[in-house]
Amino acid sequence: MNSRLGSQRGFGAIAIVLMLVLLAAIAAAVVRLANAQQIGSAQEQNAARAAQAARAGIEWGLYQAFKGSWTSCAGASQTLDLSADLGMRATVSCSSSLYNEGESAPGTPQTVRVYTVEAVACNGSGSCPDASRVSSPTYVERRLQIQASD
Incomplete structure (x- = not known):
């Protein structure tokens, strides 16, 4: 046993x-x-920050367009450094076109300027989009575009 x-x-x-x-x-x-x-979770937080930076860029671009800092917005572009607050940068560009819309008086066309403001926000080190970091798994980019008339 x-x-x-x-x-x-x-x-x-x-x-x-x-x-x-x-x-x-x-x-x-x-x-x-x-x-x-x-x-x-970190990527979601960065995406939300990029969206906020793009919205801030749109607001800044509209302000510049309507106050006249960008003369007729002819291809104007500027990068906003929001890295201190959001860790993001936003490249804002503006273009405009004149259109005839109705008449201001009989026989006189009313001219309206339409602004197109685009903001591209990213967590890159240069202007957005950052081609050197696009393939990085931590890179985040958001793009917004708006049209407004005066």
Whole structure:
């Protein structure tokens, strides 16, 4: 009888080793999932910041267009450095066109200027879009465009 018990003594050790390997695999999967979730959350936060920077660029561009700082908005472009507040930059460009809309008096067309303001916000180091960082997994970019008339 003793010889039989001696041959079955290692079975418990094998079961314990298998259980430890299984628990280690589960722990590694949990760590990997938590890391992916954290990266995704950071990307969402950067995307929201880029959207806010693009909105700020649109507002700034409309202000410049309507107050006359950009003379007729003819291809004007400027990069706003919002890195202190949002960690983003916004490149704002403006163009305008004149259109006849109705008549101001009989036989006299009423001319209306339509401004097109576009803002591209990104977390790049130069102007947006930042071609050197587009392939980076942490790069975020948002583009907004608006048309307004005076």
